Amino acid sequence: MKLTNKGRYAVMAMADLASNAKGGPISLTEISLRQNISLAYLEQIFLKLKNNKLVRSSRGANGGYVLEKPASEIKLSNIIYAVDEEVKTLNCKKNSKRGCNNKSTKCITHNLWDQLDQHIIGFFEKVKLQDLAKLG
Amino acid sequence: MKLTNKGRYAVMAMADLASNAKGGPISLTEISLRQNISLAYLEQIFLKLKNNKLVRSSRGANGGYVLEKPASEIKLSNIIYAVDEEVKTLNCKKNSKRGCNNKSTKCITHNLWDQLDQHIIGFFEKVKLQDLAKLG
């Protein structure tokens, strides 16, 4: 799992969407102003959120986005995965030549990172979008 | 806290050092061969490990490194901090213009990342170098 600004922006924007729900859709322009994130960047992020069925869009004037599900049913892990895609903190297989190659020189720490992954994932699985109100 | 290959290499090398202890110091050449990490890169890493009092060095032929403390007393957090230096998963203050600036538009998710930090740090605080034998 990657933890980047993009993921943070996504969570911020979703939290914004959840807290400012007013019946109709909310435009990215609004979110952009409130959260101080560039509109074009938000568009990219929401494309992915939409593809991952976390938000629903309506186009045209007065268009915007609404949450696809209640905030109580959206896990933070869903959001992070949606925009950052990768699953592992550190991918041992990527650098097959150096370091851990899962073969002869077995990566001593392989299982360790697996455990850490589970730890972080567990954290994001537990927290729901709704909980952010309490935190913020 | 940053989680990079460098940190992983550091943990691997320290684990190697712990498991191959033989009384005298162990050279980076050995570790380099066993763990398949470039010697020059290891040198950089061990410089930091040494500055952080995790290993002790002896120079010259037959020189090398030994653990400064028993493996049971070295926490993984010590190792990661030593080489990767930074403490926070995502630094909100860095990008002061966009996103979270801790001011007017308060970062909704600020506390969230703090919690995550504590979570990850807690994990690395719990695990000792000695424990890696069980994991690997």
Add this chain to the structure above:
DNA sequence: AAGAATTCCTACTATTTTAGTAGGGATTAA
């Protein structure tokens, strides 16, 4: 004394990732 093995230290470079910009097209409400 010489040579080899090693740590020590700094600077550089290439690659990858992240962050963000740009521009135009499609759709819809007023």
Add this chain to the structure above:
DNA sequence: TTAATCCCTACTAAAATAGTAGGAATTCTT
């Protein structure tokens, strides 16, 4: 018909990471 909005792709700039290079200092062995 116009303005507001989503939709989509491509590009670029900046930062971080990973790794290389080269040489100096130290110590053991012969």
